[in-house]
Amino acid sequence: MNFSIQSTNLCPDELRKACLDQTSGGFTSFEGWVRNHHEGQAVESLEYSCYEELALKEGERIISDALERFSIVHAKCAHRVGHLQIGDMAVYVAVSAAHRDAAFEACRYIIDEIKHRVPIWKKEHYVDGSTAWPHCEACAKGIKHSH
Amino acid sequence: MIAALLTGGKSSRMGKEKATLIYRNETTEVQRLFALLQTHSEDTILCHREDQDHGLPFVTDPGEGPLSAIHALQQAYPHDAILVLACDLPLLEDIDIRYLLEQRDRSKDATSYISRHDQRPETLCTIYEASSSTMVEQAIKADSYCPRDVLAKLNIKLIETLKPTSLMNANTPAERLEVLSHLNNTRVQKTIQLRYFAQLQEQAGIAAETLTTSALTPAGLYEELCQKYNFTHKQRSLMVAINENFSTWEHELAEGDEVVFIPPVAGG
Structure with missing residues (x-):
């Protein structure tokens, strides 16, 4: 299992350890954090939800794609759901590879694909009491692009 | 004239x-x-x-x-x-x-x-x-x-139109299938399990339901649900899953299918 969804704090150390391998000379990771602003609005918290059965399948597919496309050794990703506060970690991606280029590229690929394809949503709670469901307009229109 | x-x-x-x-x-x-x-x-x-x-x-x-x-x-x-x-x-x-x-x-x-x-x-x-x-x-x-x-x-x-379907139009291949099923009288009732997430869950006010429909495709079903719940999303901004796999809008629904309409995703 290379992709997981958790309703409790993510454990980046465990995922990093799972990437250790004697054939690897490089490791990259990406952490997505809850930030206190979105398009000029002060954010108080983020509420993540998912369609778990399909999210797990699609997440696994993304990691499998990455393992096929890039010369990497291990790739892991975990995503949080539930009500997160400012500074909490929402997503963690870890990749090990023989050489650094592939590790960087695969890590970038995985986080981009997760944002595009996995049925996970966030509801933003703003400091002024309002809420919204932000999403990428280009994603919604099915336009291929990078974040 | x-x-x-x-x-x-x-x-x-x-x-x-x-x-x-x-x-x-x-x-x-x-x-x-x-x-x-x-x-x-x-x-x-x-x-x-x-x-x-x-x-x-x-x-x-x-x-x-x-x-x-x-x-x-x-x-x-x-x-x-x-x-x-x-x-x-x-x-x-x-x-x-x-x-x-x-x-x-x-x-x-x-x-x-x-x-x-x-x-x-x-x-x-x-x-x-x-x-x-x-x-x-x-x-x-x-x-x-x-x-x-x-x-x-x-x-x-x-x-008012004489029939509910008089002015039904077909802009997509899925809508064309819905129209053909009306013309050929091939619409049959089936029971569908629906689960709602994110904004669709908020707008429907429920997380799941069992629905009897004669819609042929998920496109026709979404159209029906839009009238029921006033969903604000256009069909083209959504993805659809049937029985826990992504599906096309033209896929023919079968008795007992579980259908999930997926609003624009926002992970990360």
Whole structure:
């Protein structure tokens, strides 16, 4: 299992350890954090939800794609759901590879694909009491692009 | 009265020109609807772009959407009322045109059907009296190309359609399948499990339900649910999953399927 969804704090150390391998000379990771602003609005918290059965399948597919496309050794990703506060970690991606280029590229690929394809949503709670469901307009229109 | 069939649309979501689709009797829709209009008006014409050819008389559509086509028709026939019809109404029949003509109120600017979808006036199965041309002209000059906005400003007579499906249109391959199932009487009731997430869950007010439907495809089912819950998402901004796998909108629903409509995702 290379992709997981958790309703409790993510454990980046465990995922990093799972990437250790004697054939690897490089490791990259990406952490997505809850930030206190979105398009000029002060954010108080983020509420993540998912369609778990399909999210797990699609997440696994993304990691499998990455393992096929890039010369990497291990790739892991975990995503949080539930009500997160400012500074909490929402997503963690870890990749090990023989050489650094592939590790960087695969890590970038995985986080981009997760944002595009996995049925996970966030509801933003703003400091002024309002809420919204932000999403990428280009994603919604099915336009291929990078974040 | 002039009768005009608009065939200038780009049919981009269908992927094929809607006017040339065949729904019945090996007749294209442009042939079928043109013949239908001809039984009511000797002055029946098409309105389409210069580069199109259906072998029938036409007024040139500048290609800026349906209002620009209506405007071009009114320029060509400034003193006539014009019955304007879209070419993507495969369930429309003679009785629907006849009823529209019977109900026509010449003292108004237009006579039209009410959309069953959103209770607003339909714009492309409509009689535009000559008096409507001023407002159409003004909208075009103001670069406003929405015929519904123009109709909202006109004094119009609105009538209910005779059948719920009279004006059902087909803009996508999935909608075409829904239409065909109506035509061929192949709609069967089935029980579907639905689960809702994110905004759809908020708008529906529930997380799951069991629903009996005769929709053929997820597209038809979503259309049905939009009327029930007033979902704000257009179908084209969603993805759909059936039995925990992504699916196409044309996939035929089966008894007991679990369907999830997926609003734009926002992980990370």
